[in-house]
Amino acid sequence: MEKNIVVLPGDGIGQEIMDASIQVLTKVAEKFNHKFNFEQYEIGGTSYEKDGEPLTDETVNACLKADAILLGAIGGPKWDSLPPHLRPEQGLLKIRKALNLYANIRPIKGFEPLLHASPLKESVIKGSDIYIVRELTGGLYFGTPRERREDGNVAVDTLLYHRNEIERIVEKGFESARIRNKHLTSVDKANVLESSRLWREIVEEKRKDYPDVKVDHMLVDSAAMKLITDPTSFDVIVTENLFGDILSDEGSVLTGSIGMLPSASLSETIGLYEPVHGSAPDIAGKGIANPLGMILSSAMMLRYSFDLNEEATAIEKAVEESLEQGIHTADLKIHHGKEVGTKEMTETVISNL
């Protein structure tokens, strides 16, 4: 098949990991007889440098026409003191909103060879397989008013959800649980937040349509604790935007490194795929970034946007095999095998394809 993929490398380590991903996809195309066309556009600080804004209409229009989108990462200290609307992060939030990417899927499943790479006990994490369904276009990230008052001494953010926004993500959570292990944990803060009480009501309404799915409600503070003390007790977690952001970084500890986690951001019609981590300014340009989160995100693209399951599995297997051979980047704290840079890690994955 032939597909047009818009690539948005972004900032920091973005270009390094995007190059890795394109090389892997090129090998997959060769092997399975597909044609992937890559078109590169700017987002984030890189876009601000070129066009004075973190996301241009040109980039949005290209994404709207694409079959799928790959994104590296955005942000960095260079742009941290810009006014809020010009910050790289606004580019990311704008593209999510413009494409209506309301469902952010963040699977957390460790690879067997990395069980001992986590600071958590092997006996605690063994067998964990978690699928976070994070709401991505609402909540605190988008609610208004958002402003400073009283000469800047008072700050307001707004956590706002409409019923339909909660309904569609909760449905996604139930549908995901139904094809996995039939257990949905809805994470909220219903003991304090009004938006969480509406969220919980809607989960209770929807569960009637999914009698085969076991439902738990859990408060987010307790969920944060359980995620690392009893990770095998979770299957699908559905939660609002900010909680999902925080819990997914925490969950990455199970896999050995934030550099391992992929994600898919989905609307009804298109998908954008990006690793969970950020632009890692502390290691940018050093050639040592872990490309596996990005590479695994491109596997998710093949599976979710193009229905190429065999090809997606081939990438995941090649990653696993590379790790079995002991090849790993410096973020994975393991004391055997061979520590390599981004390029050699990528070449190893390609050679295992």
Ligand SMILES: NC(=O)c1ccc[n+]([C@@H]2O[C@H](COP(=O)([O-])OP(=O)(O)OC[C@H]3O[C@@H](n4cnc5c(N)ncnc54)[C@H](O)[C@@H]3O)[C@@H](O)[C@H]2O)c1
């Ligand atoms: N989706 C995104 O583009 C995204 C996500 C998170 C943060 N950010 C932005 O990234 C910038 C830096 O944020 P941060 O430092 O809090 O988070 P970060 O995820 O960029 O980095 C946190 C730590 O993890 C390490 N790390 C992250 N990815 C890695 C990889 N692939 N390989 C090896 N090590 C890796 C970094 O070196 C750093 O020590 C900020 O501007 C933030 O807004 C962007």
Ligand SMILES: CC(C)[C@H](C(=O)O)[C@@H](O)C(=O)O
């Ligand atoms: C950079 C930031 C806006 C973003 C978020 O909070 O969603 C990031 O942390 C993520 O997890 O994708």
Ligand SMILES: [Mg+2]
């Ligand atoms: Mg985050």
